[in-house]
Structures are given as structure tokens and as C-alpha cells.
Amino acid sequence: MLRLAPLTFKRSMITAQAVVYQNHGPPKDVLFTQKFTIDDDNLSADQIVVKTIASPVNPSDINQIQGVYPSKPEKTLQFGTKEPAAPCGNEGLFEVLKVGSNVKNFQPGDWVIPAQVNFGTWRTHALATEDDFIKLKKGLTVNQGATISVNPPTAYLMLTHYVKLTPAKDWYVQNGGTSAVGRYASQIGKLLGFNSISVVRDQHESTSTIGELEELGATKVITEKQNLDREVSAQLKQQVKDTQGQVKLALNCVGGASSQGIARKLDRDGLMLTYGGMSMKPVTIPTSLFIFKNITTAGFWVTELLKNDPELKVKVLDQIQDWYVDGKLKDYPSKVLNVGQDKLEDLHKTYLEGTEGSGGKYLVEYK
């Protein structure tokens, strides 16, 4: 008598890895790789399965792991840990593998990014829903797509969302001119027609950096020493006057004396936005600027602003993608860390390289 084996479906469960932590601490002490599975044959109607193309290591990712960042992913059991664990990473580029029956706006092959922060982008795959993603346009590079959510919107929104600068006349001033946001601001400022003063560290004096930033779009590049020099400030004042514009906006990511220097360059009623504090020194503003020049200083945090305004996020990302596709905006280059099949078991070790590396931005790319 012939015995038939029971009929089974061959199920193609995806084996995935994610970098997670259970307790806050230095990344090397708390990160580990957690293996989990995704059942991509039984998607509910609105579900989407994606695989990761690349995800960067941003300073805020590290601060989240350390427990010193106010925005945090929730700990969860969904990765199969015994105790709740939180996934790492906020920015990343994914490719759609499979979509549920009711998903209208995505199809396999689309490039997508998370709609919100705290998604956990240091992982190989994800099972999520349509609402969790924003689709990117065709024509971006991997680096452009994987780093589009934080730095370019920060630069664009600081230049457009608070103060109305008149093209070909008005100015903004920024410190941290060589930073990623600084370089995006120089380019976007120029695309929008704004004049700008970009302050760079003294070490860049008489290097090619100054010419490079001017080529990107900065009207004038000065060193921190010049930022604090009265004579240089007087010359700049004249240059601003010649354009019949005003310095209406200052972008500060340094603090300390540098923030004072750029605040002094503001004209009456100007606004300074602080979005970083690289010197680790507090923002310092002379009393007289507040009282007699009516300067206002505020903070800028792209996470908080866009969390509360998803439409704005879509609008900003559209503009940045158009500039990328048209070749008008250059992305800040990353140092690439490649992950092949052999590195998946210890995925966290590749990201650790990124957290410990210096002098650049690291991007983990999946091959």
C-alpha cells in the first residue's frame, strides 16, 4: 500500500537579523545581533516586506543607544528576545520585496524609507505596513536615498520654515560650514538664491576647503578666528549692505564663542536657530543683542518638527529628491561598510565599526 506523505506548502520564511539592545550603555557593551523570521507567504492585506539596501550610523543613533537622546524606540519582544529589546537606527533605505493584497502605492522593487524615526534601520529585513513607509522617486543613488531623512531636510527647513529671506538680497550665516548640514545648507541656500556666510574651523584656513564650499554655494567662507574679528565683521557688514539685503538668519551647530560670533552678524530682528552643539559649550549671546537688536534664538530639531507635520515631510523630501534627480544637489559622501552573507550573524559588529570610526559618516550597505 502506497503511503502518501502529507501535503505541505513549502514556506519561504525569511531569516532576518536586527541590531538591538536591552539596556542603555556604550554601543560595544550593549549591542547584539538578534535573528528573527518573517513569514512572507502570509501577509495581511496592508503588510509589506522590505529588505534593507543601506542604513547610516548617525550621531543621534549612538546617543539613543547610550540613553542620552530624548527620542527613543520602544522596547519590544517582536525580535524574539526573552526580555524586551529596542532596535537601533533611524534612517535607512529599503527595497520592497512583497506587498499584501490591499497595498496600492507600493510594489516589489520600489525604494522606500521609514515614514517615522525609531523604525530600527540597522537590520536586514522588516515586516511592516503601508503607512510605515514613504516611496522614493526613481533615479537616486543608494547614498542619497539612505541619508535623505535627516541632514538635507534639516538644512532645507532651517532656511525656509522660519524666516523669509528675499532671494538675491538677504543673507544667512552659519557655523560648522564643513559639516554635512553645513554643506547641504550652502547648496540649498544657493539654489534658493540666498547669500550666505559660512564659518569653518581655523584649520581649514588656506586649504582647498574654502574654495570647495564657495563652489558648493557659500557666498563667503571665513574661519572661526575671522568670525570673532571686528574688522572682518565690518567688511562683511559692508558686503551685506551692498546687496541691499540683511542677515536675517543664523544657523548654529557649534555653541560657545562661535555662536556669539554668528549672532553678532545678524541684523536687527534676526533669528538664530541652534541645531547642534559640537563645541560642547552652551550657546552664548550678549545681552545687548537681545535687548537692542531684538535678536531671537530658538532650537531646531528635525525629528520633532516632522513628527508633528507628516505633510511637510513629504513636501520637503519631494523637493530634495527633485534636486538630486536633476543633479542640482550633491549628497554628503559616506564611508561605506559592506555587509555580505558572511557578516550577518554578527551584524552588530559592522555597525560598531561605524560607531567607533572617526572623521566621516558611515553607511552600512547590504550586498
Next chain:
Amino acid sequence: MLRLAPLTFKRSMITAQAVVYQNHGPPKDVLFTQKFTIDDDNLSADQIVVKTIASPVNPSDINQIQGVYPSKPEKTLQFGTKEPAAPCGNEGLFEVLKVGSNVKNFQPGDWVIPAQVNFGTWRTHALATEDDFIKLKKGLTVNQGATISVNPPTAYLMLTHYVKLTPAKDWYVQNGGTSAVGRYASQIGKLLGFNSISVVRDQHESTSTIGELEELGATKVITEKQNLDREVSAQLKQQVKDTQGQVKLALNCVGGASSQGIARKLDRDGLMLTYGGMSMKPVTIPTSLFIFKNITTAGFWVTELLKNDPELKVKVLDQIQDWYVDGKLKDYPSKVLNVGQDKLEDLHKTYLEGTEGSGGKYLVEYK
């Protein structure tokens, strides 16, 4: 033959004195008394002649003379100097002596104050027009009338013009709690139902000053040392929580570490207004307060605000006068310097006493 003397009108020209300067410098080097006359028998229709009842010596008056204040009186020949000279003093109380035929809103005996700054209030008399003055209500004291234009409106406007505090719930925090503005703020805050934390110098610890300020209206008085203490801040946070309110506003007239201490007490989205810098140190704000707590800091200058909004000035002065007349608001006491007939020739010497005196506010009263 009888010769008749020509017919003459007896003219009662007023002999007046004003304290003026031609060049900026230390008051003792540049002030002098200029005698001039006012022809009060030939007023044009809209003119008014006033005599001075009292005028204070404010720090900004001294800074104007020194040439370090952005708002300045114009130099003029109207006082009869050979070279143009500027009059001193911005605040003062006058009594109407005589009015032109077309003046409707003033009559002799009325108490008035200048509608604008830079009027020159360190003088015995003035000839001006109806528009130059605001009439005060009956029932004020000399000190109340003579010091109503600067400090009480500063306190009132900072508490009402920028942030909406909910009575019986919300809080503001201020440093310089013993200053004139600080004491007005404590009282006006209480009149409006706001909770408050007032920071005073360490020397006031275990003196009667703390009880005095609480009696004026401060909900809680702490020293600068306590202002920078984490445990005290945690206790205050709890106290604020108990009221179901938030610390929405900080008033800074000190700068340096003190400004940092009060900024840290602000809840999310709070505003700090800077209206003085008694420590001579710049305003210092930690970067994280800007980015993660969305604090904004701005300046407050009563002169500029009210110059551009005369209706607001009238409204604010009305409210303050009502509180004075009703006995709800106590004026900050002045040290009085009396001027009689014998001191008019050297009027500037009396005001110099005020500029050089320490530990209080000086008011020059005309007898």
C-alpha cells in the same frame, strides 16, 4: 509838555533750567545747566507749558549721556546753547501750568508725563504740545507718577504680551527678584493670578527680603545658589506639577549662570525674555534646551515696544494707574533729592548726586 512812556505789555517770561550735554562722556564731565526762557503769554493754539514735579535718574539716562545707549535724544539749539546740546532724562512727572486756546484734553493743574522717551525730563519747565503728553489719573503719589513709564510697564508687558499664562496654574520664573522690575513683576503676577519663582542674590538668604518678596506676591523665593541646585530644581518641578501648570516664561535681567538656571526651569516650549544684564555676563543657554525642549529666548525693551505702539502704552498705563489708585500695587521707593530755588542755577549737580549714588533709585523733586 508831558511825555508818555510807550505802552508795554508786562510779559511774564518763565526762566527755566535744563540739564544738557554737548558731548558724550562721564556725567560729571559733560553735564551742565542751561538757562532758557519760555514765553508763556504767547502760546500757539496747541501748546502747553508745564513745570516739573519730579524726575528720576534711571540707568538708561546715564548710559545715554555716556553714549552707550542706542536710543538718544537729538541735539538741539532750543535751550539757547551756541552749539547743539541734548537734554537728559526720559521719565518724569509734570504739572500743566497753561494751555493754548485749542488744547482740549489738558487743563492747568493736571499731572502729565511725556508720551515718548528722549523728552528731556531733567529740567524745571517745558513748552510743548498736547501730543507730547499723557494725562495721569487723580490719586497717584509723586513717586508713582514720576516712575510710571519704565519699570511697571516692563514688568506688566513681559508677563502679558508674549505668553498666555493660565491664572492659578501656570508659572513664570525670574532672576533679579529684588530689583524694581522684579518687585513689580511679583506684584503684578499675583494680581493676574500667576505662580512665580523669584531668584535673589545669595546675600539675601535668611534675611527678611525673602519674606518681603513672598508677601509682595512671589509664590517661591530662592537664592542664586539654589537656582543652580539640581535638588531644589526637582522640588520646584514637583511643586509646579502639583498646580497642574507649567513654567512657561522666564524673565532674565542677570545673564551668565543665573540665566542658565532660570532657563532650565522652563517647561517644554517655554520663552525666556532678557531685559537686563546685571552680571555683565552674556546670556548662556545649554544647547539641549533649544533642541530638545524647544526653548526660545528673545529680548525685551520697553522703549522700542511702546514707541511702535502708543495705544498699548495708554492701555498699560491705565491698568497700572488703576492698581495704584486702588492700593493694589506698591511703587518701588526712591531716594529723594530735593531741589529748591537755591539749587536751580546748578541743577545738574543735584542730578549728578543721583548718577553717582548707589544702592537705590534716585528721584529729583522740585519744591
